Amino acid sequence: MELYFNWNAVCALKVVLCLAEKGVDWTPRHIVLGKFEQLEPGYLAINPAGVVPALVHDGHVILESSVILEYLEDAFPDFALRPAAAADRARMRWWMRQVDDIVHPSVRPISFARFVAPRAKALSEAERAAMLSRTPKKEIADLWDRAAGAPFSDEEIGRYLTSIRKVLISMEEQLRGSRWLAGDMLSLGDIAMAPYFRRFEQLGVTSLWSELPAVSSWWQQMRARPAYAALDRLRLQYAPADHPAA
Known part of the structure; x- marks a missing residue:
């Protein structure tokens, strides 16, 4: 594998x-x-x-x-990592969709503004044009082009953060009644969400959940799991060769 x-x-x-x-x-x-x-x-x-x-x-x-x-x-x-009950499986997949449809599209431009913009602006016009011509996904090419040109405004970033905040409020409501997002067992819904909290910390936007106690407890549980250490090991091994990217 x-x-x-x-x-x-x-x-x-x-x-x-x-x-x-x-x-x-x-x-x-x-x-x-x-x-x-x-x-x-x-x-x-x-x-x-x-x-x-x-x-x-x-x-x-x-x-x-x-x-x-x-x-x-x-x-x-x-x-x-998939619950046995049909209703819990549906709930798991609903959270995975929240990640794919709302959280990721909101985090990506914020990450570009924070991490990618300096590199994008350092490229020459020819280098940027060559890179954009090789980028298959138009939305990513557009983000690189935007990062190199007009920066994202505070208002735009605020809208993305508001979208994320709404998802976290929904998480708070769910987690008040269950240990994990799809019930009482860890599921793919939690796995899908967790790396975004790591990114939120990198972006310095932990205020998104600082007043959400159930979400805070969930994140502490995720970070305390032995499996989470795998992310830190990869950072130590590979980060020196790379740049933070979305």
Whole structure:
């Protein structure tokens, strides 16, 4: 099993956390986003979207982090991360959709404004044009172009933070009645959400949940799990070669 990932890419870290919880051995294939290795022909042959993660298992290529999480649950069911009850499974998937549809699209531009803009502005016009022409996903190309030009306004960043805050308030309501997002067992919903809290800390926006006690308790539980240490190990191993990226 090979995982193409970046040490600081939130979608990739969902998969790392899932593998760690399940105790599955895997071979790391680190993609240095700061050097645009995700746009090299060899990687595009694996993932034509030019993003991480990509999982290769027994010759099968699995793409998109939420799909990879479900794949790992099917392939390695001994340590279950999907509830047995249908209603709880639906709740788990609802939280995964909150991550994919709201949290990630809101975090990405904030991350670009904070981490990517300095690098984007340092590129020459020719370098930027070459990079943009090689970027398959238009929304990512647009973010790079925006980061290099007009910065995101405080008003725009505020709107993204408001969207995230609404999701966290919903989390607070859920977690007042259960230990985890899909009930009393850790699930893929929690795995999908956790790396974003790590990113919130990097961005210095912990005030998003400082007055949400149930969410705060949930995050403390997630960080205390032995599997979470896998994220710190990857940071220590790979961060010096890379730049923080969305």
